[in-house]
Amino acid sequence: MRFSTVLRHLREGFKNVSRNGWMTFASMSSIAVSLFILGVFMLLALNVSKLADQLDNQVQINVYLQVDVEQPKAEEIERTIKRIPEVKSVTFVPKAEGLKRFRESMGEEGKAALEGYENENNPLPDAFEVEAFNPQQISFIAKQIEAINLTDPAKSIAKVKYGKDTIEKLFSITNAVRNIGIFIVLGLAVMAMFLISTTIKMTIIARRREISIMKLVGAKNSFIRWPFFIEGAIIGFFGSLFSTLILLFGYSQLVKTTSATVGLYMIEFASIDEVRMLVGGTIIALGTLLGVWGSTISVRKYLKV
Amino acid sequence: MIEMQDIWKTYADGTTALQGVNVVIDRNEFVYIVGPSGAGKSTFMKLIYREEVPTKGQISVNGFNIGKLKHRKIPYVRRNIGVIFQDYKLLPKLSAFENVAFAMEVIETPRRLIRRRTMEVLELVGLKHKASSLPAQLSGGEQQRVAIARAIVNSPAVIVADEPTGNLDPETSWGIMNLLEEINFRGTTIVMATHNKEIVNTLRKRVIAIERGTIVRDQQRGDYGYEI
Ligand SMILES: Nc1ncnc2c1ncn2[C@@H]1O[C@H](COP(=O)(O)OP(=O)(O)OP(=O)(O)O)[C@@H](O)[C@H]1O
Ligand SMILES: [Mg+2]
Numbered sequence: 001m002r003f004s005t006v007l008r009h010l011r012e013g014f015k016n017v018s019r020n021g022w023m024t025f026a027s028m029s030s031i032a033v034s035l036f037i038l039g040v041f042m043l044l045a046l047n048v049s050k051l052a053d054q055l056d057n058q059v060q061i062n063v064y065l066q067v068d069v070e071q072p073k074a075e076e077i078e079r080t081i082k083r084i085p086e087v088k089s090v091t092f093v094p095k096a097e098g099l100k101r102f103r104e105s106m107g108e109e110g111k112a113a114l115e116g117y118e119n120e121n122n123p124l125p126d127a128f129e130v131e132a133f134n135p136q137q138i139s140f141i142a143k144q145i146e147a148i149n150l151t152d153p154a155k156s157i158a159k160v161k162y163g164k165d166t167i168e169k170l171f172s173i174t175n176a177v178r179n180i181g182i183f184i185v186l187g188l189a190v191m192a193m194f195l196i197s198t199t200i201k202m203t204i205i206a207r208r209r210e211i212s213i214m215k216l217v218g219a220k221n222s223f224i225r226w227p228f229f230i231e232g233a234i235i236g237f238f239g240s241l242f243s244t245l246i247l248l249f250g251y252s253q254l255v256k257t258t259s260a261t262v263g264l265y266m267i268e269f270a271s272i273d274e275v276r277m278l279v280g281g282t283i284i285a286l287g288t289l290l291g292v293w294g295s296t297i298s299v300r301k302y303l304k305v
Numbered sequence: 306m307i308e309m310q311d312i313w314k315t316y317a318d319g320t321t322a323l324q325g326v327n328v329v330i331d332r333n334e335f336v337y338i339v340g341p342s343g344a345g346k347s348t349f350m351k352l353i354y355r356e357e358v359p360t361k362g363q364i365s366v367n368g369f370n371i372g373k374l375k376h377r378k379i380p381y382v383r384r385n386i387g388v389i390f391q392d393y394k395l396l397p398k399l400s401a402f403e404n405v406a407f408a409m410e411v412i413e414t415p416r417r418l419i420r421r422r423t424m425e426v427l428e429l430v431g432l433k434h435k436a437s438s439l440p441a442q443l444s445g446g447e448q449q450r451v452a453i454a455r456a457i458v459n460s461p462a463v464i465v466a467d468e469p470t471g472n473l474d475p476e477t478s479w480g481i482m483n484l485l486e487e488i489n490f491r492g493t494t495i496v497m498a499t500h501n502k503e504i505v506n507t508l509r510k511r512v513i514a515i516e517r518g519t520i521v522r523d524q525q526r527g528d529y530g531y532e533i
Contacts, residue, residue, distance in 0.1 A: 005413050073358035170518065209396070212394075213394055213405075216356070216388055217384075217407070217411055217459070218380045218384035218411065221377075248347040
């Protein structure tokens with residue numbers, strides 16, 4: 001295609017866009033809204049997976065023994081845990097160490113409150129910290145550790161604790177959110193496409209005479225179609241650009257105003273630099289694609305060339 | 306150049322417009338198509354530039370078998386046929402210049418050629434000074450001349466003109482006939498449907514008379530043959 005022809009198609013495409021002002025606005029808005037929601041879900045998903053990554057490092061199983069368990073028995077239990085194939089490492093935390101950590105976590109006031117609980121008076125049990133290769137296996141490992149008690153008449157394991165609730169809830173929420181999100185986004189995308197194809201249908205009808213003259217003077221079908229594809233692409237591109245700008249601006253504000261609070265929990269949001277290309281690129285590419293797709297529908301249906 | 310063999314045309318509503326038309330028009334001929342209203346003249350012309358396809362029979366134009374043409378190829382056949390419509394079919398929002406240039410643009414002519422050639426044909430039809438006027442700002446005869454300029458701008462091998470003098474006063478009509486004759490002198494085949502007795506009888510050419518869908522007369526240097 002000649003460069004001047006490319007320019008001509010672009011010019012005609014923009015002309016078409018400005019022709020049906022309100023319809024164009026409506027279809028751009030619907031693209032913007034549906035992709036904005038898609039973007040929100042993408043950001044949510046990105047952050048949840050980032051959160052899961054961060055929790056991965058924090059997630060471990062704490063196995064507390066009965067207070068009266070002796071050293072040899074503890075070592076035997078440690079070996080049994082180590083034999084579970086999904087377990088990455090087991091660290092023994094003697095009761096003295098446990099107390100020290102507890103104290104540190106309580107800060108200044110804690111120091112005073114815990115005075116006098118050292119050595120024989122230490123109420124804490126010995127414990128193990130168990131790490132898994134894969135955080136999703138945590139609850140499975142925990143069950144196997146609990147099962148050690150079944151073959152142990154003394155029931156030496158007092159308690160197996162892990163971030164069960166947090167982890168499992170996180171995964172189930174993520175899945176639910178994703179499913180609902182896909183549903184909503186699909187519905188909105190269909191609506192956006194419908195609006196785009198209606199807009200372009202109106203352009204085609206408005207230009208029917210012109211199109212028939214173009215045909216009679218020997219324009220190729222592709223030449224007639226191009227401006228309509230471009231019209232669709234323009235609607236999709238600007239609609240999605242708009243939603244990307246709003247979305248990323250909103251997100252950066254959110255990150256800025258809440259990072260201090262969130263940081264207290266030792267986690268952080270995905271940074272704006274991390275998400276900009278991924279979310280923005282996906283939304284704009286998808287929006288443009290939707291626009292072209294919507295126009296294809298009308299062109300096929302109403303442009304009998 | 307144009308050859309029809311046993312052409313029948315029945316429209317979707319059942320009207321039969323042509324029944325068994327056989328005709329050969331050679332390169333560089335100038336042919337009048339005459340006949341009463343509803344005889345099938347416009348249908349005859351539409352088959353040539355393939356706005357309609359025959360129900361039965363074969364047409365070839367410029368070596369292309371029009372009836373069997375693949376859709377992809379139609380544009381290339383049309384580029385060799387300039388059509389002048391009775392109702393002009395100009396685009397109301399484009400100037401005279403743009404209306405003519407449009408026909409070159411859609412077949413992807415380089416821009417600098419478009420400018421030069423468009424001005425050239427506008428000069429030929431005597432409308433150089435009205436290049437930037439919109440169709441609504443032009444008289445009927447001027448609009449007709451813009452339509453002619455658009456039909457000839459791509460130097461087609463054939464010009465199909467459906468009543469090009471239909472709504473014009475005698476003087477303007479003669480201006481347009483001079484133009485068509487000049488184009489014909491330059492080597493373009495011309496097929497023109499007309500009700501204009503004076504023109505046909507004065508500017509003698511081959512006359513094909515159609516009545517009720519069949520050719521009833523085909524005469525070199527013929528006359529109009531109908532009383533009005
Ligand atoms: N698109 C169409 N659908 C149905 N019937 C048509 C169509 N076009 C033309 N006809 C019919 O076909 C017949 C021939 O029409 P055509 O337009 O070829 O006549 P014509 O000779 O050009 O007449 P005129 O001199 O009035 O322009 C007429 O009976 C007309 O009503
Ligand atoms: Mg007619």
